[in-house]
Amino acid sequence: MTPKAYKAASVRQLAAVVDQMAGTVSEGRVRQLRMVVGMFDQAVGREEMPGRASRSAEQLFTSVALGSFWDLAVDGELRARGRDMGVRLPLATQQVVLACLRLLADRVVPGREVRLPVLPAPAPRATTSRDQEAAVFRFMVDLAGQAPVGWGGQSKEVNRLYRLRLLALTAVVLDTRSRAGELARMRVQDLGEGGASVRVVRHQQNGAHLEPVEVVLPLGQEARVALGRWLEARAGLVSGVEGTRDALWVSVAASNRGELPGVPLRAQWIGSSYARGVRWLNGVMAGRVGWEPLPDRLEGLRRAWVPPAEVRVREARAEAEVAARPPRRRSGPVAGPVQHGREYTYNVLECRCGECTESATNARRARRAARR
Numbered sequence: 001m002t003p004k005a006y007k008a009a010s011v012r013q014l015a016a017v018v019d020q021m022a023g024t025v026s027e028g029r030v031r032q033l034r035m036v037v038g039m040f041d042q043a044v045g046r047e048e049m050p051g052r053a054s055r056s057a058e059q060l061f062t063s064v065a066l067g068s069f070w071d072l073a074v075d076g077e078l079r080a081r082g083r084d085m086g087v088r089l090p091l092a093t094q095q096v097v098l099a100c101l102r103l104l105a106d107r108v109v110p111g112r113e114v115r116l117p118v119l120p121a122p123a124p125r126a127t128t129s130r131d132q133e134a135a136v137f138r139f140m141v142d143l144a145g146q147a148p149v150g151w152g153g154q155s156k157e158v159n160r161l162y163r164l165r166l167l168a169l170t171a172v173v174l175d176t177r178s179r180a181g182e183l184a185r186m187r188v189q190d191l192g193e194g195g196a197s198v199r200v201v202r203h204q205q206n207g208a209h210l211e212p213v214e215v216v217l218p219l220g221q222e223a224r225v226a227l228g229r230w231l232e233a234r235a236g237l238v239s240g241v242e243g244t245r246d247a248l249w250v251s252v253a254a255s256n257r258g259e260l261p262g263v264p265l266r267a268q269w270i271g272s273s274y275a276r277g278v279r280w281l282n283g284v285m286a287g288r289v290g291w292e293p294l295p296d297r298l299e300g301l302r303r304a305w306v307p308p309a310e311v312r313v314r315e316a317r318a319e320a321e322v323a324a325r326p327p328r329r330r331s332g333p334v335a336g337p338v339q340h341g342r343e344y345t346y347n348v349l350e351c352r353c354g355e356c357t358e359s360a361t362n363a364r365r366a367r368r369a370a371r372r
Helices: 009-021 027-043 057-061 063-074 092-108 130-145 157-174 179-185 220-237 267-285 298-302 308-324 343-347 354-371
Strands: 197-202 213-218
Touching: 009 027, 009 057, 009 092, 009 267, 027 063, 027 092, 057 092, 063 092, 063 343, 157 179, 157 197, 157 213, 157 220, 157 267, 179 197, 179 267, 267 298, 343 354
Parallel strands: none
Antiparallel strands: 197 213
């Protein structure tokens, strides 16, 4: 891919920093970092940005430059597509930009305190309660024990196998809180003797470049029984499959693309299979007193509880990372009298009193109105 030519020296230096980070962060994060570089390319040279911001990458991380950049970015003035220009960034995108700014600041101005915006905490995603989880498992058990019927254009046998797999999968998720991708990577050899445990390899979200966390988690009696039944059915499904046959979760019917039963399930298929079962349960339980609809994503189960073994591994790793970070140099207080009610005092002296905040806000609004 031909590297993009940026007009300002500071942005070219920032792009070089991102190129050096390739391999140390995930590919998705690299794309996000390059998006932020492109936003800086649009910002530098505008009247809202200080003139020195074009000189070096360090000048992009001064309080004045970052404050102006953030205001332009949030207001949608730095979008790549012209038709989206002026559309305010949603909170999720603001969090992505903020995370990228933190990473770039650590590389461009290491050891220097950089004042970044503070965003409100996102609303927590829906999770399941213990009562709901018990209801889910009871429903899956009853479903697996019922006489199979043709459903969704599939035969009775296919639906019987689907129910067995759904019961085993739900039981394992309830005991391990695994993501769909982690379930897709599970192999039969990851199971302990008698199905008493399972080895789970955790990959941090957006952290494919980081070392995975490997934990062995115990499985309850319900999960052992459900897994035993599924393994018996699975053996017949993979008997006619060529190549590797060690995937724990496999398909129970031929796919629309002509793939035979017994093919390893992808993460997307596992998520959709669970979602279909939960939507079925929500429909059955709708209207019952005290019933709250379950979230139809595996993420809702995973976030409800984290296994203690994984907590200990993550805490030890986080403590080691914090200890390895260089101390940040804090800026001292401003010497001399400070004149409040000025945009300069807000941007340069970093005063956040009501008068200075109002003055800076009014100044930015006036500049935006003048451009229109």
